[in-house]
Amino acid sequence: xxxxxxxxxxxxxxxxxxxxxxxxxxxxxxxxxxxxxxxxxxxxxxxxxxxxxxxxxxxxxxxxxxxxxxxxxxxxxxxxxxxxxxxxxxxxxxxxxxxxxxxxxxxxxxxxxxxxxxxxxxxxxxxxxxxxxxxxxxxxxxxxxxxxxxxxxxxxxxxxxxxxxxxxxxxxxxxxxxxxxxxxxxxxxxxxxxxxxxxxxxxxxxxxxxxxxxxxxxxxxxxxxxxxxxxxxxxxxxxxxxxxxxxxxxxxxxxxxxxxxxxxxxxxxxxxxxxxxxxxxxxxxxxxxxxxxxxxxxxxxxxxxxxxxxxxxxxxxxxxxxxxxxxxxxxxxxxxxxxxxxxxxxxxxxxxxxxxxxxxxxxxxxxxxxxxxxxxxxxxxxxxxxxx
Amino acid sequence: xxxxxxxxxxxxxxxxxxxxxxxxxxxxxxxxxxxxxxxxxxxxxxxxxxxxxxxxxxxxxxxxxxxxxxxxxxxxxxxxxxxxxxxxxxxxxxxxxxxxxxxxxxxxxxxxxxxxxxxxxxxxxxxxxxxxxxxxxxxxxxxxxxxxxxxxxxxxxxxxxxxxxxxxxxxxxxxxxxxxxxxxxxxxxxxxxxxxxxxxxxxxxxxxxxxxxxxxxxxxxxxxxxxxxxxxxxxxxxxxxxxxxxxxxxxxxxxxxxxxxxxxxxxxxxxxxxxxxxxxxxxxxxxxxxxxx
Numbered sequence: 001x002x003x004x005x006x007x008x009x010x011x012x013x014x015x016x017x018x019x020x021x022x023x024x025x026x027x028x029x030x031x032x033x034x035x036x037x038x039x040x041x042x043x044x045x046x047x048x049x050x051x052x053x054x055x056x057x058x059x060x061x062x063x064x065x066x067x068x069x070x071x072x073x074x075x076x077x078x079x080x081x082x083x084x085x086x087x088x089x090x091x092x093x094x095x096x097x098x099x100x101x102x103x104x105x106x107x108x109x110x111x112x113x114x115x116x117x118x119x120x121x122x123x124x125x126x127x128x129x130x131x132x133x134x135x136x137x138x139x140x141x142x143x144x145x146x147x148x149x150x151x152x153x154x155x156x157x158x159x160x161x162x163x164x165x166x167x168x169x170x171x172x173x174x175x176x177x178x179x180x181x182x183x184x185x186x187x188x189x190x191x192x193x194x195x196x197x198x199x200x201x202x203x204x205x206x207x208x209x210x211x212x213x214x215x216x217x218x219x220x221x222x223x224x225x226x227x228x229x230x231x232x233x234x235x236x237x238x239x240x241x242x243x244x245x246x247x248x249x250x251x252x253x254x255x256x257x258x259x260x261x262x263x264x265x266x267x268x269x270x271x272x273x274x275x276x277x278x279x280x281x282x283x284x285x286x287x288x289x290x291x292x293x294x295x296x297x298x299x300x301x302x303x304x305x306x307x308x309x310x311x312x313x314x315x316x317x318x319x320x321x322x323x324x325x326x327x328x329x330x331x332x333x334x335x336x337x338x339x340x341x342x343x344x345x346x347x348x349x350x351x352x353x354x355x356x357x358x359x360x361x362x363x364x365x366x367x368x369x370x371x372x373x374x375x376x377x378x379x380x381x382x383x384x385x386x387x388x
Numbered sequence: 389x390x391x392x393x394x395x396x397x398x399x400x401x402x403x404x405x406x407x408x409x410x411x412x413x414x415x416x417x418x419x420x421x422x423x424x425x426x427x428x429x430x431x432x433x434x435x436x437x438x439x440x441x442x443x444x445x446x447x448x449x450x451x452x453x454x455x456x457x458x459x460x461x462x463x464x465x466x467x468x469x470x471x472x473x474x475x476x477x478x479x480x481x482x483x484x485x486x487x488x489x490x491x492x493x494x495x496x497x498x499x500x501x502x503x504x505x506x507x508x509x510x511x512x513x514x515x516x517x518x519x520x521x522x523x524x525x526x527x528x529x530x531x532x533x534x535x536x537x538x539x540x541x542x543x544x545x546x547x548x549x550x551x552x553x554x555x556x557x558x559x560x561x562x563x564x565x566x567x568x569x570x571x572x573x574x575x576x577x578x579x580x581x582x583x584x585x586x587x588x589x590x591x592x593x594x595x596x597x598x599x600x601x602x603x604x605x606x607x608x609x610x611x612x613x614x615x616x617x618x619x620x621x622x623x624x625x626x627x628x629x630x631x632x633x634x635x636x637x638x639x640x641x642x643x644x645x646x647x648x649x650x651x652x653x654x655x656x657x658x659x660x661x662x663x664x665x666x667x668x669x670x671x672x673x674x675x676x677x678x679x680x681x
Contacts, residue, residue, distance in 0.1 A: 005497050012485065012486075013485075293481075294483055296481075297481045297483060298483075299469075300440070300442065300475050300481070301470065301475060301494060301495040301498065302466055302467070302469050302470020302471070302495050302498040302499065303470075303498050304463060304498070305462065305466070307498060381442050382442045385481065
């Protein structure tokens with residue numbers, strides 16, 4: 001007998017009891033959904049985080065001064081820009097503040113930056129201009145605000161030239177950022193950027209505790225890091241007083257963590273697939289008992305062991321495969337909905353995830369179909385025909 | 389042609405040996421129409437299973453078209469059933485979810501016949517049983533008689549060496565019974581070999597040759613004159629010989645006293661269990677013997 005004929009028989013058996021077939025598939029549907037959803041979400045989140053870090057500057061070093069008693073002055077930091085292999089140095093001075101305008105108020109992050117910040121961090125402006133070197137030179141009270149700050153205080157992003165009051169001091173708004181991705185570390189949407197020299201006064205803090213160093217060539221990263229290390233060690237004598245972080249290393253670490261998490265979640269979700277498989281086996285066994293007479297008739301008119309095995313195996317594989325396809329479709333629908341609701345993310349089932357999930361459902365169908373199929377094929381036609 | 393030589397089948401029932409078939413020898417020529425008659429427990433179901441390659445004998449040899457099939461593997465048995473035997477069952481045994489057409493098509497699918505040829509043969513078989521207008525009906529949309537005609541079509545679509553009908557009219561009303569018997573006789577006239585298994589002597593009397601089983605043994609083998617009217621190629625000599633054997637082998641009182649008087653409470657599968665079933669043997673036998681002459 002041809003497999004296509006066995007497929008037809010299996011399909012008609014599945015369609016003849018749609019509710020039961022669906023309930024049987026449900027285990028696989030949920031299993032595949034769990035696997036594909038979890039993996040896709042972890043992958044999506046991982047890509048988003050590493051993408052953000054990459055945007056922050058995969059080609060930059062972050063230097064943090066830990067010892068509060070011995071901080072670097074602005075000129076010391078800016079002098080580092082002259083070193084070999086260094087493209088930009090962007091010192092920042094961070095703090096918190098309250099912004100007010102039109103009777104509205106909002107807690108914001110305050111970030112004192114220099115003209116090179118945009119080159120290093122790459123912020124996108126919706127309108128206006130960025131903080132420049134000139135702003136810093138004259139300690140101008142101007143600011144660039146995040147989108148959320150603009151909408152909360154002014155109800156619109158068209159607020160260039162208006163003033164906001166930050167910790168009791170007036171700042172003229174020079175630029176508004178586009179919607180930025182919020183990261184675990186910072187939310188640019190709720191940040192007010194002001195010239196660093198101005199921030200020194202506002203936050204009563206002269207020294208720079210954190211600065212970013214962009215390298216000219218990514219290949220120079222390690223050399224620049226070693227250079228900074230030498231310079232800072234010479235100044236501090238203690239390597240615990242400062243910390244140099246290579247963003248690319250951070251991205252690698254996150255990738256590794258996410259990869260492990262992905263595997264772990266896939267394994268947990270995989271258990272539900274196995275449970276779904278047991279559900280298929282259970283129903284197939286019931287079905288074999290119910291169809292004892294049918295099997296007897298088929299054998300009496302000439303079906304061979306192999307014919308019956310193939311028929312039942314195909315039935316179980318179709319159940320699990322359809323379950324897998326439906327599960328993936330539902331997953332994709334869920335992910336698409338999430339993507340629409342949260343424009344910052346882009347979740348999708350990768351080809352590999354899809355292939356593994358479908359492959360695994362077929363495997364589940366095969367493995368859990370063998371026993372019922374063998375049981376059906378092993379029925380003796382005389383006994384099976386007598387079965388009521 | 390099928391030939392059974394000294395077939396024995398023994399079952400173990402609760403530690404007791406039951407000789408379901410106790411040395412049955414039978415030759416059925418091509419184009420013959422034979423009724424195997426017997427009460428329940430006479431061994432006719434076991435005989436049917438063996439003739440139908442659903443079971444193998446413990447002893448003896450069984451030939452279909454000269455091929456020994458008494459010792460076949462399960463796999464070869466199923467091939468035999470598929471190629472050589474067409475089954476007609478008491479319960480029709482159609483697959484309820486398939487249409488009449490698909491039911492008849494099934495044995496051809498298992499044979500691996502091409503779909504074009506299947507279409508031709510299935511249509512032809514359904515025409516032969518007069519159901520060309522009911523091809524796409526499911527069994528539950530057909531009357532009992534029609535369902536059994538579908539089963540007949542399924543049995544003959546493979547052009548088997550032998551059509552084996554097990555109580556084909558057992559579940560039918562008298563009208564449908566007449567229809568099916570007419571159909572079977574027609575198939576016989578058209579050259580098919582038919583074995584009809586029944587407990588009903590009236591049904592059996594429609595067959596030109598009747599084999600009576602009792603306690604796992606052939607106790608009578610009778611041929612009626614109707615056979616000649618059918619134009620089959622029997623000879624008087626055969627008929628006489630059979631009738632002689634019948635007279636010797638069927639001493640009615642012995643048969644009666646054996647199971648009836650022997651074990652009143654022990655009614656195991658190998659013995660005749662009801663008085664009604666016993667009684668028809670002596671009543672009908674003399675008629676048959678005279679018929680045979």
